[in-house]
Amino acid sequence: MTPRPSLFDDWIRDEISRIGAFTALIVLVKIEDHTVRPLRSSHVHVMGSDLIWSDMAQLFDKAGADWDGVLFSVRTDPDDNGPIADSAAKIALKDHVQSLIEDRTLLNAGHFFDRKGRRLRVDEVAAQ
Template identity: 40%
Template structure:
């Protein structure tokens, strides 16, 4: 069991089905890069972290984390609405990575992560 598994089961129990917006992230060197995005209709709680990670690996990207957002409080949303909301989310995240804090942020092991403010780094002088 991972934090992802706990979140998925709890959210499904609350909603009896929901649409999730997924943003695959590259993490490293103090950077958070948006790599790929998709939406998924969750109609059961039987997908576990290893299967989800396989799907994320299928993106072909070297990812370090993923952030997931419910597409709406109404539960399941239509594909066209999910696509529009995902596009809006990607544009918002492009401008402000701190919005990741509003989602469910997981590492490659399916464990919750937290996005902290970066401390300013002093310039390196040669």
């Protein structure tokens, strides 16, 4: 029996169909009580829709971090609408992680998934 595609699989196909190739900034996170903490980050140039959740999750598991969720944030080159250069991706990723540390609700601006490839969102909670 073929496994059912995850929401990640649907998203990647739709994103490629809509904008073509792009760079995804990736941030693995730990979810604890009322906080989300960035653990590891990287970027990938997505050229086609053959990228599937099960392969990505296996790569994330090899990152050496006990992760609960992952954020994908799409970036395209303003000149040609394709993937951004590696040097630009590294700078964008550093800035992106710092912004997430300062404001976790920015997780909702990207494509946030749990370990099973299902969509997540962050809601603010009142201080207790």
